[in-house]
Structure formats: C-alpha cells, structure tokens
Amino acid sequence: MSKSKFKNPVVKWIDHRLPVFSFMDHELNHYPTPKNLNYFWNFGSLAGFALVAMIVTGIVLSMNYTAHVDYAFDSVERIMRDVNHGWLIRYIHMNGASFFFIVVYIHIFRGLYYGSYKAPRELLWILGVLILLLMMATAFMGYVLPWGQMSFWGATVITNLFSAIPLVGENIVTWLWGGFSVDNSTLNRFFSLHFVLPFVIVGVVILHLVALHRFGSNNPIGIDVKGTQDTVPFSPYYTIKDLFGLSVFLSFFAAAVFFFPNFMGHPDNYIEANPMVTPAHIVPEWYFLPFYAILRAIPDKLGGVLFMFGAIAVLFILPWLDRSSVRSSQFRPIYKIFFWILLLDCILLGYLGAMPAEGIYVILSRIATAYYFFHFLILFPLLPYIEKTKPLPISISEPILGGGSTASAFAVREKK
C-alpha cells in the first residue's frame, strides 16, 4: 500500500477511515483535463455556482415568506421593504433564476457545437437534459409564489396544458390544483415542491459529475485524450480559469441585481393575483418563450402540448439522432452552418413567444417550429451521409505543436 500523500496527521487519520480527502485530491486537484478547453467550458461550473446561490438565497427567503393566497403577495412586499437586506436577497434570487438559465443555455449550445453528447458521453448528456427539465419545473413553481397576476395566470395556463391529455386530462389538472382552480392548495404544494426540487437537482448534478469524470471533459477539437501530454491537472489550471470566469459572470450578475433588477421580470407581477381578470397579454418568463412559441404555433390544443414537450424530448434522444462520428463542428463544415441557424431559430422562437399570437407572428412561429424539428429529426440523422468532414488532427497537442505530413494519414484512421 502506498504511503499517504497527506502530511497533516488529522487529515491522514480521517482519510484512512473515510477517504474524502483522497477523493477530492483525485477529482479536483490531479484530475487530468484536456489542455485545449476554451472559455465555453466555464459554463458548467458557473451553473453549479448559480445552483448554490439559488439554494442559499432561497432558504433565507423561505424564512420570511408565507405560502397563503391572502398573505403571499404581502409577505413578498414585506421582504422587499422591511426585512433586513430582503430586497437584495430577493433580487439575487429573482435574477439568479434568469442567469442560471443563461449559463445553462450557453452550456447546452456548447455541447451541441462540440458534439459533447456523443459516445461515450450519452448518459452525461441525458442527465443534463433531466437537470434542465427539473430546473424548468422549479423555476415555474417559484414564479407562482409571489402570487402576482403573472404568477396566477402563468400557473393557470401551464397547469391547463395537462388538460389536453385524452380521457384523464381534466382529472390530472384537478389533482394538480387540489381544487377547481389555481388556489391556496396549489400555492402550498408549489411552495413545497419549489423548496425540495433544487435538492433533487443537486442529486442529479452529482450523477452528472460522476458521468463527466468517467471519461473526462470533451474538448474543442472533439478527439479523445491520447495521454498525459494532452492534459493538465485540474488545479491550478482550471480552478483559476473557472474563478476568472466566475468573476466576469458576477460582474454581469451584480450589474443586473443593482442597476436593472426588474429588466427580465414583468410589471404585471407587481399586481396581486385576481382570479376574475386575465391580463391582456400573458407571457411566461423569458427562458420559456421559445417553448411557448412552439405551443402556440400548433393550431390544436393536444398537438401544441405534444410539440412543446417534444422539443425537449428530442434532446434526450439526440445522441442517437446524430449519426456523425465526428464530434466537433470545427471539422463539420455543413453542420457548422446549421448550428448557427438553429441558434438563430431558437432566438427567433423566443422573440415570437413574447409577441401576440396573431398575423405574421403565427406564420413565423410555424416556420421556426418546423425548422427546429427538421434540424433534430431530419438533419442530424441524414447530414452525415452527404457531409464531407475535414481531416481530424492526430492529437490534442498536434494542432498546437505541429504534426507535419503524417497528420492527414492519421486523420483518415481517426475517421474510421
């Protein structure tokens, strides 16, 4: 048995019985990481930071919040006006949700661009999509808690989506509500679930990290690490890079919290919920807008709901939809163009989700929805048959240090 690497006798004693220090040393310190990661690889740790920040601010907010239809709105206003630093904690939590989605969406598009979902990282990707789904459920229920007009009507519209299910739809909606409309029972259960789901997310994040550390990070070239010459230890190289990224992220985050905290919110949510009056224009939070646009693009209730959930479902099976063995878009000249079209398509869907469902907006939503599904269901499986990929480098080190004339010969082997 090798000698302990720890000098401190207390650490040594504990580590012999409970090897947590060895574990951390192995996974956070020595952990070999591809040396060519760019700044898009910062967003995983940023998402982790956002999750912790949301849990910490959320726990202290719950100490001052009352989950009752008669008191919820006032208790949130009390947090804003009377509770010490309450305005700061709530604005961090409110904007934290938006920033969490921003970093997660960038993280997802990073995965799409560099093919991070491909073998052997399929389960890593699927766990990530599961985290996205849990985040959406948590964010939706959190938005209901202040009990403003958008809270109430958002909850009404989203829970009514389930009424589209044939036969049992209405029963499911009544079960979700605990009554015949969104009411006190609904608010209470949403508070309970909004509190607990983030800890479920933590559990799935741990599995996400276990799956990540099985084969290590993908990298911008998308070829496998060939040996220690292709990697650097996680610490200090990527701990420092992640901390630098975090400081940049916090600059933007602080700017939002202190200078435009309500920019990503909706003014109608500062009006207390009124079950008798629907606001003229209901919009969900910005991070749901692309999915909302898909829902409204389909002129059929059940169809709209199926397509909306289908937009997430295709992500689960993406590792098998994409038939190309080349991971990184750098070597896929045609896919690279379509990647940017998909990104623009999603931004367009987000814009259309915020617009009224009439006239040109409906037509554009249908085109954008059609493209979204075309991209996943037709382009991903078929493109590899017509696309001629560029030769891959021999190794991660080769493009940096130069590989000479042998490069292309190895590249041919690489493709097989």
Next chain:
Amino acid sequence: MPTYSKSKNNKDGKRDFLIISTYAMAGIGAASVAWPLIDQMNPAADTLALASTEVDLSSLEEGQAITVTWRGKPVFVRHRTPEEIKLAKEVSLDEMRHPETDEERVPNEKFIVLVGVCTHLGCVPLGQKSGDVKGQYGGWFCPCHGSHYDHSGRIRKGPAPTNLEVPSYKFLSDNIIKIG
C-alpha cells in the same frame, strides 16, 4: 437468474412461489402506501363542499352581463337581446368545431350562464364589460391565444377545443338561479 429456478425439483418450485408471492405482496404494499400520498393532492372535503351560488337576475337589463364567482372560477351570466338569440339559434351547426344547438346549452333563452374559463388554457375571456372586445362572433374573445366564442358560448375560431362549459344550475324562480 439463479440456476435453481429452472430445476424441476419440488423444493425449488416452492422457492419460486415464495419469491413471486413476496414480490407481489411487496408491490401491493407499496402501492397501498403510495395511494394516500398521491390522493391527498386531490380536492379536500371542504373544497368539494364549497357552497353553491345564488344569483338574482332581476336587475340585469337586456344586453347586460354580470360575472359571479363559483368554486373559485368566474361564471358569466348575460341577458341576451332578441337579435343575439336569433343569431345563436339560426347558425348552421356544420361550421362548428363542437356542434351543439343553442337549445341544448341555454334552457331559458334570455339568460345564458357559462363558466367563464377558456377551454384552451384557462384564461378568462373578454366580453362581459360593455367596452370589451367580443370577438368576430359577438360573444366572447379570449385574449391569451385568440379564441372566438359566439352568443351561445360556442367555440367558432381559435385554438380552444370545446365550447365554454355550462355549469349545472336551475331557476329557483323567474329571476333567481342557483349554480352548483
């Protein structure tokens, strides 16, 4: 699978039986514990027992409408004009998504009573106040996703799948209805 399960030995047959019945009992046990935990989310007894609502229609003039609350939902009552009644009765059912005659939906043709919740995704349609947009068919219009309802509360255009729901109600006298 363990090899003994394939054996024809009598003792092993007994073992299979014990394993299957253990799993079955555990499954039934788990389901019976889970059910109360799931069913507690359904409406509680006090929610189900919510009092019915009585509405006096004597002050409701022709063309006017009122909204009352029943089970936490808005209920629309509109006193229809003769032209509106005529339009609602004469229209052909062929052009409807959810064909229902006006007679089926409105026992007393003057007063129409509807649950004021759009059957698409649950918004409250406009059309109760005099200045409201009433949609292309003059009844109600849901601003959320653009559903148009006619003078009988029937869906005529837009994403809603069915007509506005008619709550169970009865006339206690000529001018008083009891909803629920």
